[in-house]
Amino acid sequence: MELYDLTIHELKERLVDQEISVTEVLNTFYERIDQVDDSVRAYVSLTRDEAYQRAGEDLTGSLAGIPLAIKDNMSTEGIKTTCSSNILNNYRPPYDATVVKKLKEAGAIMLGKANMDEFAMGSSTENSGFFKTHNPWNLDHAPGGSSGGSAAAVAAGEAAGALGSDTGGSIRQPAAYCGVVGLKPTYGNVSRYGLVAFASSLDQIGPITKDVKDSAILLNAITGHDPMDSTSVKIDKPDYTEFIKEDVKGLKIGLPEEYFSLEINSEVKESVLTAVKKMEEAGAIVEEVSLPSAEYALAAYYIIAPAEASSNLARYDGVRYGFRSEQASNVSEMFTTTRNQGFGDEVKRRIMLGTYVLSSGYYDAYYLKAQKVRTLIKEDFDKLFKEYDLLISPTTPTTAFKLGEMSDPLEMYQMDIFTVPINIAGIPAISLPSGFDSAGLPIGLQIMGPHFGEGKILQAAYTLEQLLNIKDKRAKVEVSK
Amino acid sequence: MISKKDVEYIANLANLKVDEADKDVFAKQLGDILEYVEKLNELDTDGVVPTAYTVPMKNVFREDKAEPSIERDKALANAPDKKDGQFRVPPIISE
Numbered sequence: 001m002e003l004y005d006l007t008i009h010e011l012k013e014r015l016v017d018q019e020i021s022v023t024e025v026l027n028t029f030y031e032r033i034d035q036v037d038d039s040v041r042a043y044v045s046l047t048r049d050e051a052y053q054r055a056g057e058d059l060t061g062s063l064a065g066i067p068l069a070i071k072d073n074m075s076t077e078g079i080k081t082t083c084s085s086n087i088l089n090n091y092r093p094p095y096d097a098t099v100v101k102k103l104k105e106a107g108a109i110m111l112g113k114a115n116m117d118e119f120a121m122g123s124s125t126e127n128s129g130f131f132k133t134h135n136p137w138n139l140d141h142a143p144g145g146s147s148g149g150s151a152a153a154v155a156a157g158e159a160a161g162a163l164g165s166d167t168g169g170s171i172r173q174p175a176a177y178c179g180v181v182g183l184k185p186t187y188g189n190v191s192r193y194g195l196v197a198f199a200s201s202l203d204q205i206g207p208i209t210k211d212v213k214d215s216a217i218l219l220n221a222i223t224g225h226d227p228m229d230s231t232s233v234k235i236d237k238p239d240y241t242e243f244i245k246e247d248v249k250g251l252k253i254g255l256p257e258e259y260f261s262l263e264i265n266s267e268v269k270e271s272v273l274t275a276v277k278k279m280e281e282a283g284a285i286v287e288e289v290s291l292p293s294a295e296y297a298l299a300a301y302y303i304i305a306p307a308e309a310s311s312n313l314a315r316y317d318g319v320r321y322g323f324r325s326e327q328a329s330n331v332s333e334m335f336t337t338t339r340n341q342g343f344g345d346e347v348k349r350r351i352m353l354g355t356y357v358l359s360s361g362y363y364d365a366y367y368l369k370a371q372k373v374r375t376l377i378k379e380d381f382d383k384l385f386k387e388y389d390l391l392i393s394p395t396t397p398t399t400a401f402k403l404g405e406m407s408d409p410l411e412m413y414q415m416d417i418f419t420v421p422i423n424i425a426g427i428p429a430i431s432l433p434s435g436f437d438s439a440g441l442p443i444g445l446q447i448m449g450p451h452f453g454e455g456k457i458l459q460a461a462y463t464l465e466q467l468l469n470i471k472d473k474r475a476k477v478e479v480s481k
Numbered sequence: 482m483i484s485k486k487d488v489e490y491i492a493n494l495a496n497l498k499v500d501e502a503d504k505d506v507f508a509k510q511l512g513d514i515l516e517y518v519e520k521l522n523e524l525d526t527d528g529v530v531p532t533a534y535t536v537p538m539k540n541v542f543r544e545d546k547a548e549p550s551i552e553r554d555k556a557l558a559n560a561p562d563k564k565d566g567q568f569r570v571p572p573i574i575s576e
Binding site for chain 2: 091092094186187227230233293296302317318319322323324328329331333334335336340345348349351352353359368369370372373375376378409410413424425426427451
């Protein structure tokens, strides 16, 4: 195994034992990036100079010397933060997002900013305002989205780990497509201060890693109450690495029948059910359960998310930061031409959808209705978690689709059908690889837990990961000339 | 369900300009999505309290104390156009 194939905890051991130096680690990862990123295109910008400067510092903390990729919607002081949008293509934030600050304090080193769907809107990273990212397992396929750059970077050995953000599945879906581990924490567990807002009541930052233990290590570094984020929850912070142990004896797991009865790829279904069988053999109690309102989650999402986005994206007017159109004779024209030239089609579509559902006469019929349905979905989950520790489903109905294959937005939205209910209910969920389809593309399995049940999720995921024994399988990136 | 005129109206509200050629495409796509979300009407939500945030949250206030804000130079650093310590924009009222 190459150095760039190692997990965070493996790299950490070697750094602590002084088998390798931080500079050697950086050299390895940047060499790998130089070798494969022309094909994968995971990064929108690299922070080589800053990284080597950091390597010269006396780094301490749980992530000392660990090189990471950061999704380009998290603010990095003085370093371009674009959201992969032309409207922010030159924006350099005057401050660090709380997660970035926390990672720095833990000694981590940022390799660069990862590509994404523009403003995190999309499920393929094809909606990036700059370029498409490719799936390291097969470059003709999409890496998923919107954290496609982060997931592809980890899968291709271009980063030891990464941060992504998840509004409707944007960490878990690309993690599933790229064969890595992606965790969406409980809403309010990780500060959103400095995360460029898409849909404020749904967005949550989380780790994308090569294995489950790394996920716990990164989660430890980024959680905690933040007075700068009024939605950040004050709770005692557990040490998530303490949950990294093999034990699912007596654990009650529910399989939502609504998830499995949908039209899903048979290889995906079989892989997930085989994995669940292994957990049962290891002592878990598995039962079929019902989550009746889950099928309405996607419809509620496509009202709530665009509504909040239309409001959050109203700030891009070309006055204080970002791109400004020069083709305007007055200020009002400047706003519209700036927004017209700066935003891509998917962003415009969602802004218009959001504006429509919030407009006079439609608010009650759409937005209020969706918020009520949200209550029903949350209650459904709450009820199940009184009886079951965790729920399991596939992460996505299929494996990674081909780039350019999805032209209809509504069809693309269906890729998030299993991940969206989790954001609507605000609960945590992880995606980890459960196997591969006949074309060699990774299959993702999703484990969901109650609010602040990350520990239990990690324990079950870790146990399953040991049982499946595929965690050392890495993508062999085809290097094009 | 959504007409070209609706698209123009919404775009205007959202401070967006939609190119003529795209209006039909957006009308069709927005119409399809709105038709899909009609599905929610299958659920009876009479008397259901809407949820905005899924974790318990009370009013969050910081101490009522004046604190320094972001420095002017930093706030202006990203401005596409600035003059005399201020953001500069084209005329608001033109001839």
